[in-house]
Structures are given as C-alpha cells and as structure tokens.
Amino acid sequence: MAADSPVPSLTFKSLDVRPLILKLRRPVKARIATIEDWPMILIDLHTEEGVTGRAYLEPYLPKSMKYLVPALKDLEELFRGQHLAPVQMFDQARKSLQFVGYEGLTTIAVSGFDMVVWDTLARAAGVPLCVLLGGTVGPVKSYNSNGLWLQSPAEVAAQAVELRDESSGGGFQGLKLRMGRDRVAEDIATVDAVRAEVGEDMALMVDFNQGLDMADALMRCHAIDDLGLAWIEEPVQYDNLDGYAQLARDLKTPLQIGENFYGPRDMHRAVQMQACDLVMPDFMRIGGVTGWMRAAAIAGAAGIPVSTHLYPEVAAHVMRVTETAHLLEWQDWGEAVLQEPYRVEDSHLVIPDKPGLGLEWDEAVVAANAA
Numbered sequence: 001m002a003a004d005s006p007v008p009s010l011t012f013k014s015l016d017v018r019p020l021i022l023k024l025r026r027p028v029k030a031r032i033a034t035i036e037d038w039p040m041i042l043i044d045l046h047t048e049e050g051v052t053g054r055a056y057l058e059p060y061l062p063k064s065m066k067y068l069v070p071a072l073k074d075l076e077e078l079f080r081g082q083h084l085a086p087v088q089m090f091d092q093a094r095k096s097l098q099f100v101g102y103e104g105l106t107t108i109a110v111s112g113f114d115m116v117v118w119d120t121l122a123r124a125a126g127v128p129l130c131v132l133l134g135g136t137v138g139p140v141k142s143y144n145s146n147g148l149w150l151q152s153p154a155e156v157a158a159q160a161v162e163l164r165d166e167s168s169g170g171g172f173q174g175l176k177l178r179m180g181r182d183r184v185a186e187d188i189a190t191v192d193a194v195r196a197e198v199g200e201d202m203a204l205m206v207d208f209n210q211g212l213d214m215a216d217a218l219m220r221c222h223a224i225d226d227l228g229l230a231w232i233e234e235p236v237q238y239d240n241l242d243g244y245a246q247l248a249r250d251l252k253t254p255l256q257i258g259e260n261f262y263g264p265r266d267m268h269r270a271v272q273m274q275a276c277d278l279v280m281p282d283f284m285r286i287g288g289v290t291g292w293m294r295a296a297a298i299a300g301a302a303g304i305p306v307s308t309h310l311y312p313e314v315a316a317h318v319m320r321v322t323e324t325a326h327l328l329e330w331q332d333w334g335e336a337v338l339q340e341p342y343r344v345e346d347s348h349l350v351i352p353d354k355p356g357l358g359l360e361w362d363e364a365v366v367a368a369n370a371a
Contacts, residue, residue, distance in 0.1 A: 007125045007132070010051060010084035015076040015116075016044040019065040019371040022336055026159075029149035031180030031211030038333050039065055039371070042361060043072065045116045047084065053120025054359045057112040057284050058310055058334060064105065065371060071109035086117040090290040103262040107285055114288030115314055123356035128317065130351060133293070135320035139348035142167075142312070142328040143174030143203065150178055153186070153193035160194045164202070166332075166344065173347040174203035174230065174327060180211040184223045191227050200228075205256070207233040214243045221251055231256040231278055244275035254278050259309040263287050264295040271302045278326065282309035289318060296322040313342055313357050316349045337365050 020040045028035035041057040059068055075093055082089070093113060097106040122132040130137060144163040148156050156177065164171045177194065179187045191204065206229055212220060217235040224232065231254045236243045238260035248255045258279035261267045263286065270276055279299055286295050299306045300323030307327045308315035319325040328349055335341040339360040343350045352358045 006127075007121055008049065008051075010120065010124055011048040012079045012082050012084055013046045013048045014080070015072060015113075016042075016046070017069050017072045017076075018042045018044075018366065019069055020337065020366060020369045021062055021371045022333070022369055024333060026147040026149070029151065030178050030207075030209040031150065032209050035060070037062055040334055040337065041065055041068060041072070041112065042337065042366065043112050043116045045120045047120060047124075049124070051120055051124045053116045053118075053123055053356060054361065055112060055115035055119050055314070055357065056334060056337075056359075057108060059105075059108055059284065062371065064108075067105050068109055068112070071105060072112060075109065075113045084117060084121060086114060086121060087290050089117055090114045090287065094287075107262050107287065111284045111286070111288040111291065114290050115283065115311075118289040119356040119359070121356075126355050128351060128354060128358070129289070129314075129356055130317040130320040133289075133317065133321045135317075137351050137353050138320060139345070139350050140316045140319045140325075140328045142172070142330040142344065142347055142349045143176060143205065144172040145176040145329045145331045146333075148175060148177040148194075150181055153190040156190050157193035157197045160198050164198055167347050168343070168345050170346045172330075172344075173201075174205065176205040176207055176233075176329070178209060179206045179220070179224075180208050184220045187220070188224060188227070191224070191229075203230040204228075205230045205233060208235040210234045210237050212236055214240070214246075217243070217247060218250070221247060221253075225251055225253050227253075229253050233257070233280075234259070241270055241273050241275045244270070245273050248274060248276055256280055256307070258282075259285070261286055261295065263291055264298055267295045268298050271298060271304065276304075278305050278307065280307040280309045280329065283311040283314050289314065292318050293321075296324075300324050312349055313359060316342065316351050317357065320351070337361055337369075 022038045039062045043055050045053040093110045122129040212235045233256040254277035256278040257276045259282040305326035
C-alpha cells in the first residue's frame with residue numbers, strides 16, 4: 001500500500017474461530033421451525049502487525065458449525081502471509097471453493113471471513129467501518145424484530161408493547177410480526193390486536209418465513225392486502241422467483257425478499273424478474289461487506305429500497321453508504337457476547353465512534369456458552 005495511505009499495510013497471520021450456543025430470550029416460533037438455541041461463531045483475525053479484527057456468524061443450526069469452523073480454518077491456510085485486501089480476498093476465497101459451489105455453507109464461510117477482514121482494516125485505519133467505506137458516523141433507522149412469533153393475538157399484542165419500548169427516547173416506530181397460523185383469520189386478528197395496543201402510526205411488517213405454498217400464499221396475501229402493512233415477507237420458498245413475480249404483480253402491499261440471496265447475482269436475477277418491491281440481504285449469504293456493497297449498487301440502480309437481515313452492527317455501517325437504504329432489522333440475539341452492545345434511541349441504531357465495528361467479546365459469556 002502506498003506510503004501516504006491512511007490504512008496501514010497489514011499481513012494476515014491467523015484466525016481464532018470459536019463456536020458458541022446461546023439461549024434465546026424469546027424463542028423463535030415460526031411456521032417452519034422452532035428455535036431455542038442460537039449458534040454463533042466468533043471470528044478473530046490476527047495480523048503480523050498486531051492488529052486484531054472481530055466479526056461473527058449466526059448460522060441458525062448448531063450442527064452447521066461442524067462444517068463452517070473447518071471451512072474458516074481452510075481460509076486461514078489459504079491466506080496466511082498475504083496482504084490484507086478484502087475485495088481481492090473475497091474473490092480469491094470464492095474461486096477457491098467454486099468446485100463445490102458458490103451457495104450454501106461455502107458462501108457463509110467466505111462472508112464471515114470478509115466481515116472480519118473489513119473490521120481489521122478499519123481498526124488499523126483508526127476509523128469506524130462506515131467511514132472507511134466513504135460515509136459518516138450517524139444513526140440508522142431501525143425496526144424491532146425481537147419477537148412477535150406465532151402466539152395468540154393477546155400474547156403478541158402484549159409483547160408488541162414491550163418491543164416498542166426497547167428503544168429509548170420515544171420507542172420503536174416499526175415492528176415485525178410473524179404469520180402462518182392455522183387460519184388466516186387468526187393472523188388478521190393478531191394484527192388487529194397489535195394495532196389496538198401500539199396505534200395506527202406503528203409500521204407493521206409481516207413475515208411468513210417461507211411457510212406457504214403458492215395456492216395458500218395467493219389466498220392469504222390477498223386476505224391481508226388491505227391491512228396497511230409495510231411489507232409482506234417471504235410467503236413462499238425463497239427460490240420460487242416465478243411465484244414471487246406473480247405475487248409482486250398482484251399485491252398492493254410491497255413484497256419483501258432477499259435474506260436468502262446467495263451473492264449479488266441472486267439479487268440481480270430477482271430484480272430482472274421483478275420478483276419483489278423491496279430487498280433485505282443477509283450478510284452471511286450476500287457475501288459479507290463486499291457482497292453487500294455489490295448488491296447495494298444493483299438495488300440502487302433499480303431504485304429498490306434495501307433493508308437488512310440480522311447482523312445489526314455490520315448492517316448499521318453499510319447502511320450509511322447504501323444509496324437506497326430503507327430499514328435496519330434490529331435484534332439482540334447476539335448481544336450477550338458483546339462488552340458494549342450498540343444503543344437504540346428513537347427507533348435508530350446508534351453507531352459508536354470506535355474503530356472498525358467496535359466489537360469486543362465478553363470472555364466470561366463466551367466461556368460459559370462454548371459449544
């Protein structure tokens with residue numbers, strides 16, 4: 001790197017990769033799964049120059065860590081001694097795995113590696129990641145996605161008040177509910193109950209978690225199309241883009257997909273097919289920070305609003321440099337391992353003015369929850 005560069009030249013040394021399993025305070029109860037144990041993989045990147053970066057993965061299933069940890073260690077072998085250059089490393093890592101395919105666990109491993117490389121580089125530069133990417137530190141508009149699973153209307157309505165108030169200084173202005181109960185009337189009754197508690201001004205998003213077939217999706221989505229929802233998310237399987245294109249044409253409510261885009265080309269395909277009105281990439285699938293920036297450019301060119309899925313700390317930084325940034329999905333499922341979680345004020349996630357992502361692990365919690 002040039003002598004006058006603000007970013008010091010760094011040499012990759014090693015990775016520490018530690019699997020954990022946390023207990024969710026509010027277990028996931030969706031149409032397709034119930035999740036009580038939340039897996040995390042902590043990734044620490046060490047450089048020869050003494051700078052250490054930190055990032056994590058949240059791969060849903062504890063058994064997936066049996067494959068991801070070795071994959072990350074393989075990337076350690078691939079890059080040992082190389083100059084730290086995230087975009088170049090991202091492409092090299094993907095090409096090294098092309099014979100086993102770009103999707104699935106290979107993309108997740110590469111994404112985790114990419115996020116920690118970017119954090120390391122920003123730490124070395126002494127600036128927050130959003131500044132290294134060309135933006136500024138500031139708040140990012142968020143909604144609360146911490147609960148509101150498939151429980152009774154009364155239980156969900158009571159929890160909605162709790163979730164609204166998890167943002168200090170005025171409360172959250174948006175909440176996500178999950179749908180897919182046995183009867184569509186129960187889903188509608190749940191929205192009505194929540195509205196009665198939190199008011200008409202609250203933005204409500206609903207997520208079917210891919211739990212419907214096309215026939216059921218057509219019936220249910222039309223039944224809720226006049227409820228004033230901010231969006232309807234993933235009613236059918238994520239790869240049924242033809243079905244999503246049909247729903248996007250037919251519905252008045254914006255259709256949200258994208259957490260299962262495996263890389264920017266998946267987003268490009270969905271945009272070309274007019275399969276959605278909104279997109280919300282997930283960092284472990286879209287390709288970390290590098291994949292996000294490429295995908296965000298595609299969404300920006302198409303004028304499609306971009307929201308985030310999980311990884312709120314990384315999300316906050318990249319949303320500051322995303323042309324069509326919409327809403328950040330806030331959830332606290334991994335905050336237990338952080339010494340200082342990001343603050344939420346007035347429905348905005350506040351980026352700390354610290355180098356990189358500013359993540360430091362609570363080692364006592366890490367040790368207590370080691371997998």
